[in-house]
Amino acid sequence: MIIEKVFKQFPTLHSANLQFKKIEDSHVRELFAIYDNDKVFEYCGIIPKHNLQTVQKMIGHFERDYMKKSRIKWGIFEKSQSEKLVGIIEAMDFNQKVDMVTIGYYLAEAFWGKGIASEAVAVIVKFLMEEVNVNRIQAEVMPLNEPSKKVLLKNGFSKEGLLRQASLWSGKGVVDLEIYGLLKGDYDLKG
Numbered sequence: 001m002i003i004e005k006v007f008k009q010f011p012t013l014h015s016a017n018l019q020f021k022k023i024e025d026s027h028v029r030e031l032f033a034i035y036d037n038d039k040v041f042e043y044c045g046i047i048p049k050h051n052l053q054t055v056q057k058m059i060g061h062f063e064r065d066y067m068k069k070s071r072i073k074w075g076i077f078e079k080s081q082s083e084k085l086v087g088i089i090e091a092m093d094f095n096q097k098v099d100m101v102t103i104g105y106y107l108a109e110a111f112w113g114k115g116i117a118s119e120a121v122a123v124i125v126k127f128l129m130e131e132v133n134v135n136r137i138q139a140e141v142m143p144l145n146e147p148s149k150k151v152l153l154k155n156g157f158s159k160e161g162l163l164r165q166a167s168l169w170s171g172k173g174v175v176d177l178e179i180y181g182l183l184k185g186d187y188d189l190k191g
Contacts, residue, residue, distance in 0.1 A: 001099040005132045006091070007069045015123045018116065020074035020089065027075060028056050030085035034108045043145035044106060045169030069094070076107070076120050086111040089120045091128065099135035101128060105151075117151045125155055125182065135184045140167065140177040152180040156187060 005011065013020040023031060034040055035049040035058070049055050065071045071092035078084045087107035094101050103124060105117055128134040139157065141148045149159070157180040165174045 001094070001096050001101075001135075002131070002133050003069065003094060003096060006072055006094070007066070010066065010072070011127065011131075013074065013123050013127055014079075015119050017079055018086075018119055018123070019077045019079050019083070020120070020123060021077060023059055023062055023073065023075040023085065023088070025056070025059055027085045028052065028059065030108075031055050031059070031075075034085070034087065034106070037109050039109055040106055041171070043142040043148065044104070045167070045172060045175075046106075047171040074124070076105075076116065086116060087120065089124050091124065099133065100138065101132075101134050101136075102138050102140065103128075104139065105148075112147070117148070118154050121151055121155045125187065129184055129187045136181060138179060138181045140179055142172075143176055143178055149178070149180070152182075155182070157182045158186070 010022045032049070032052050032055040035055050038048045041048050049058070062073045065073070071090055073088050073090040075085050076087040076089055078086055087105060089103065089105040091101050091103050103121070105120055107117055125137060128137055139152055140163075141152070143162065153159075160179045160181050163177045163179055165176060167175055167177050169175050
């Protein structure tokens with residue numbers, strides 16, 4: 001794993017319709033619109049935030065986590081005139097011993113069902129596999145989160161199993177999680 005590709009300088013990525021870049025203070029209102037919606041985090045281990053100042057502070061936390069090389073959160077932006085922040089995709093738990101990383105993502109409710117999450121995961125997978133040289137990417141999904149499972153399967157991930165009562169998620173307590181994984185070998189065959 002070439003961890004410097006992630007943490008030396010914040011990588012800006014692109015796809016046909018989207019741009020993936022650092023979330024700045026100027027995006028606080030759009031970020032608040034995402035975090036203020038309980039539905040967005042129904043199947044996430046994240047507690048919604050209903051206070052603008054709290055969300056403002058979170059932008060600093062994103063930067064702190066990045067500087068600590070523990071996680072990277074890309075803002076998912078539309079490539080239109082407005083360059084609107086429509087969601088977040090993150091990579092975390094970089095395990096350099098086995099070249100593995102975990103991803104997670106969430107979108108503003110208005111952008112659900114438009115293929116944005118699938119496109120975002122494809123871009124991040126390509127970056128992690130081809131640039132960072134990761135061998136395994138995994139995602140943990142609550143069993144009822146059908147849309148997220150479809151996104152992963154569409155991107156070549158395999159359902160590897162169910163971890164029963166294996167994780168404590170904020171606001172959810174102890175939860176079951178399905179684990180999805182994609183190996184470099186699978187990705188290379190797909191490509």
